[in-house]
Amino acid sequence: MAKNVISDETIEYVGILAKLDLSGAEKEQAKAxxxxxxxxxxxxxxxxxxxxxxxxxxxxxxxxxxxxVVANGDDRENMLANAPERKDxxxxxxxxxx
Amino acid sequence: MNLMSLTAAELGKKIKSGxxxxxxxxxxxxAAIRERETDVHGFVTVVDEETVLAKADEVxxxxxxxxxxxxxxxxPVAVKDNMCTExxxxxxxxxxxxxxxxxxxxxxxxxxxxxxxVIVGKTNMDEFAMGSTxxxxxxxxxxxxxxxxxVPGGSSGGSCAAVAAEECSYALGSDTGGSIRQPSSFCGVTxxxxxxxxxxxxxxxxxxxxxxxIGPVAKDVTDCALILEAIASHDPKDSTSVxxxxxxxxxxxxxxxxxxxxxxxxDYFGKGLDGEVKEAVMRAAKVLEEKGALVEEFxxxxxxxxxxxxYVIASAEASSNLARFDGVKYAYRGEDYAGLHQMYKKTRSExxxxxxxxxxxxxxxxxxxxxYDAYYLKALRTKALxxxxxxxxxxxxxxxxxxxxPTTAPKLGESLADPIKMYLGDIYTISVNLAGLPGISVPCGxxxxxxxxxxxxxxxCFQEKKLFRAAYAYEQTRAYRHCPLAQKGVSxx
Numbered sequence: 001m002a003k004n005v006i007s008d009e010t011i012e013y014v015g016i017l018a019k020l021d022l023s024g025a026e027k028e029q030a031k032a033x034x035x036x037x038x039x040x041x042x043x044x045x046x047x048x049x050x051x052x053x054x055x056x057x058x059x060x061x062x063x064x065x066x067x068x069v070v071a072n073g074d075d076r077e078n079m080l081a082n083a084p085e086r087k088d089x090x091x092x093x094x095x096x097x098x
Numbered sequence: 099m100n101l102m103s104l105t106a107a108e109l110g111k112k113i114k115s116g117x118x119x120x121x122x123x124x125x126x127x128x129a130a131i132r133e134r135e136t137d138v139h140g141f142v143t144v145v146d147e148e149t150v151l152a153k154a155d156e157v158x159x160x161x162x163x164x165x166x167x168x169x170x171x172x173x174p175v176a177v178k179d180n181m182c183t184e185x186x187x188x189x190x191x192x193x194x195x196x197x198x199x200x201x202x203x204x205x206x207x208x209x210x211x212x213x214x215x216v217i218v219g220k221t222n223m224d225e226f227a228m229g230s231t232x233x234x235x236x237x238x239x240x241x242x243x244x245x246x247x248x249v250p251g252g253s254s255g256g257s258c259a260a261v262a263a264e265e266c267s268y269a270l271g272s273d274t275g276g277s278i279r280q281p282s283s284f285c286g287v288t289x290x291x292x293x294x295x296x297x298x299x300x301x302x303x304x305x306x307x308x309x310x311x312i313g314p315v316a317k318d319v320t321d322c323a324l325i326l327e328a329i330a331s332h333d334p335k336d337s338t339s340v341x342x343x344x345x346x347x348x349x350x351x352x353x354x355x356x357x358x359x360x361x362x363x364x365d366y367f368g369k370g371l372d373g374e375v376k377e378a379v380m381r382a383a384k385v386l387e388e389k390g391a392l393v394e395e396f397x398x399x400x401x402x403x404x405x406x407x408x409y410v411i412a413s414a415e416a417s418s419n420l421a422r423f424d425g426v427k428y429a430y431r432g433e434d435y436a437g438l439h440q441m442y443k444k445t446r447s448e449x450x451x452x453x454x455x456x457x458x459x460x461x462x463x464x465x466x467x468x469x470y471d472a473y474y475l476k477a478l479r480t481k482a483l484x485x486x487x488x489x490x491x492x493x494x495x496x497x498x499x500x501x502x503x504p505t506t507a508p509k510l511g512e513s514l515a516d517p518i519k520m521y522l523g524d525i526y527t528i529s530v531n532l533a534g535l536p537g538i539s540v541p542c543g544x545x546x547x548x549x550x551x552x553x554x555x556x557x558x559c560f561q562e563k564k565l566f567r568a569a570y571a572y573e574q575t576r577a578y579r580h581c582p583l584a585q586k587g588v589s590x591x
Contacts, residue, residue: 017462019443021444030459041406041410041477044410058308064337093438095438
C-alpha cells in the first residue's frame with residue numbers, strides 16, 4: 001500500500017494540466033502509479049539539501065543571443081503538409097471563440 | 099564477403115580504395131535488412147531501394163570528384179527515429195507522429211550526410227525514448243539479435259539491434275538516462291553518450307532537454323570515435339551546444355593505459371547486481387590493471403538517489419516538451435470532439451501510449467503549484483549533490499569503471515508490468531546524464547545464457563579522449579563477437 005494517496009481531484013487536476021483525458025480504469029491506474037512513484041521519490045527527503053542551489057544546467061552557460069535574422073526559406077507548404085486539417089494556407093482548428 | 103560484418107572504418111577504407119562501390123555497400127545493407135527484419139524488427143522505416151541507391155550513386159560521384167574525405171563516406175547508417183530527417187518519416191515510435199515528415203534534417207544527421215553517409219532507415223525505439231526495452235514502441239517490439247526471445251534494451255533498441263544484427267554498418271542513438279549505453283550493452287555493441295552539448299540537439303525530438311545527447315552505436319571503439327568526430331559540432335541553432343577546443347577523438351585511439359587512474363565505485367557492486375555481470379566487469383578491470391592502469395575501489399555515494407531525481411527532472415521536462423503535440427501541426431488528430439480543448443485531449447489521449455502518459459502526468463504534477471519546491475527543486479538540488487560527488491571522484495581518477503546495467507537483457511514481456519523495477523535497471527547509467535558526463539559501453543563478455551555483458555567507462559566532462567583510450571586499449575585484448583543471427587550469413591545482393 002502506497003504511503004502517498006492521490007485523490008480523484010488531484011488526478012482530475014493533473015489531467016487538465018497534462019491535457020489528457022483518462023478513462024475510469026486509466027485514472028485508477030494513474031492514481032496507483034503516481035502514488036508509488038511519489039513514495040519512491042520521497043527517498044530524496046533523506047538528503048539534506050539545505051543551502052544547495054538547484055542545478056538546472058551542469059555547465060556555467062548563459063543565455064545565447066543572435067541577431068533575429070531569417071536564415072531559412074519559406075517552408076509553408078511542406079509544414080502544412082503535416083497538418084491534419086488546413087484551410088487557405090493556415091492550420092485549421094475547431095472554433096475557439098464564441 | 100559480407101560487407102555488413104565489417105566495421106564502418108574497414109568498409110569506408112574499401113570504398114575509398116575502390117575495392118567496394120558505395121552501391122555495393124548499400125545493397126549489402128538492404129539485403130541484410132530484407133533477410134533479418136522479420137526476426138529483429140529494428141526499423142520503423144526502411145528507405146526504399148531506389149532512393150538509397152540514387153543516394154549511393156551521388157556519394158560515389160562526390161567521392162570520385164575528390165569532394166569527400168571522411169572515412170565514413172559511402173558507409174550505410176541507420177538513424178534513431180527521434181531525429182528529424184527531411185521528407186523521411188520520423189515517428190518517435192509514437193502513434194501521434196505516425197505520419198510526420200519533417201521539413202528539415204537534424205544537425206547531427208546533416209553532419210553525417212556532409213561526410214557522405216548513406217541513410218538506409220530509421221530505427222525503432224521506446225515511444226519518445228521513454229523506456230528501457232523498446233517494448234513501448236507503437237510499431238511493435240524490437241528483438242535482441244543474440245536471442246530473439248529477449249529485449250534489445252532501450253530506448254535506442256532498434257539502433258543497437260540493427261548494428262548487432264549487421265543490417266547496417268553503424269547507427270545513431272540518443273541517450274537521456276542510458277538509452278545508448280544500456281541497449282549497446284544488451285546487444286553486444288559499443289555505444290557512447292558524449293558530454294552534454296557536444297552533439298547538437300537541433301532536430302532531435304526532445305524528451306528531457308537538459309539530459310538528451312545524440313551519440314554513435316557501432317561495432318567497436320574506433321568506429322565510435324570516427325562517428326563522434328563526424329557528428330560533433332558547435333551549433334548556433336542549439337543554445338546548449340558547447341564549442342569544444344578539441345574534436346580530434348580518433349587521436350586517442352592508442353593502446354596505452356599505463357599510469358591511468360581508474361576508480362571502481364563500491365556502491366555499483368552492491369545488491370541487485372547479477373553475479374555474472376559483476377564477474378565480467380571485474381575481469382575487464384583486471385585487464386586494464388594488467389595493462390598498467392592504476393585501479394582502485396572507492397565510494398562514489400548518492401548512487402541510489404539518482405533514479406528518483408532523474409524521474410522527476412526528466413518527467414517534468416517531458417511534460418513541457420510534449421505539450422507541442424496537440425493535433426494542430428503534426429500528423430495525428432483525434433476524432434469526434436467538441437471544441438479546441440476536447441480536440442487537444444482526445445488527440446493526446448489516443449496518440450500517446452501508457453508509459454508516455456505516465457511520465458507526462460508525473461511531470462505535470464511535480465511542476466504544479468504547491469509541489470514544485472518539494473519535488474522539482476528538490477530533484478535539482480539532488481542533481482547538484484550528485485555532480486559534486488562526481489567532481490570529487492574526478493579529482494582522484496581519470497575514469498570511473500563499472501557495469502552498464504545490473505543484468506543482461508531480460509526476456510520480452512517481463513519488464514513493463516512494474517515500472518519502478520524497470521527504472522532501477524538504469525541505476526548505473528542515469529547519474530551520468532544528470533552530471534552531463536560522457537560514458538561508453540563496451541562489450542566485455544557473455545553470461546551463461548550467451549547474452550552480452552557491457553562494461554561502462556565514465557569520464558569527466560569533455561574527457562572523451564580518456565574514455566576512447568582506455569576502451570580502445572581494453573578492446574585490443576578481445577575480438578569482436580558477431581551475434582549468431584549475423585553469423586548465419588546473408589545471400590549477397
